[in-house]
Amino acid sequence: QKEVEQDPGPLSVPEGAIVSLNCTYSNSAFQYFMWYRQYSRKGPELLMYTYSSGNKEDGRFTAQVDKSSKYISLFIRDSQPSDSATYLCAMSGDAGGTSYGKLTFGQGTILTVHP
C-alpha cells in the first residue's frame, strides 16, 4: 500500500464548476501538506502549503487538512480552462532523519476544465 493515495482521475468538469481533489495517507508523522499543479512539460508549481490540521484559503483555492482522518482536500472555485493540469498532493514530516528534504507525493489527478 502506498503511503499517499490519490485518485488519478481523469476528472473533467465544465468551466465555473467547483472542483474537489483529495488524498489519503497512512503515515501519522506527516505534518506538512502541499498541493502542486503541474502543466505538461513543466515542473510542479506550489499552490498551497499548510502545517498540521485546518483550512487555508488563497483566492479560488482552499486547502483542508484533517489529520484525525488522514485526509486532505483541495477545492477550486469557479474553475477555468487554464486550471487544466495535473494536481499533486505532497506531504512531509518534521525536519530530521528520514524526513530531511523529502516530500512524499500522491500519483496526481489529471483535471480538464472545458469551456
Next chain:
Amino acid sequence: KAGVTQTPRYLIKTRGQQVTLSCSPISGHRSVSWYQQTPGQGLQFLFEYFSETQRNKGNFPGRFSGRQFSNSRSEMNVSTLELGDSALYLCASSRVGNQPQHFGDGTRLSIL
C-alpha cells in the same frame, strides 16, 4: 527572482553510459532535493543536500549519486544507465529542508 534552473532540458543516452544533471537553486535556498518522475511510479525522492552534505537518501541504487557545491548548486550523476532510468528528473530547492519546495522544469532523460 529567478526560479530553480535545471540543465540540460533534454538528454538522450544509450545503455551503459553515464550522465550528469545540473541544478541551480533559488538564490538564498540552501536545501536541494532531487526526484525522479515516471508515469508508473510518479514522483519519487532520490536525495537531499544541505550545506554540501547529503542528509537524506531515497530507495535508489548506488548508481544514482549527487553532490552540492558551496554556492548551493547541485549535480546528480547516474552511472551505467539502464532503460528503466528514462524519466523526468526534477530538482527542488527550499531555504531549509522542510520549508516549501520550489521545483525546476526538470531534465527529460531518454535511454535508447
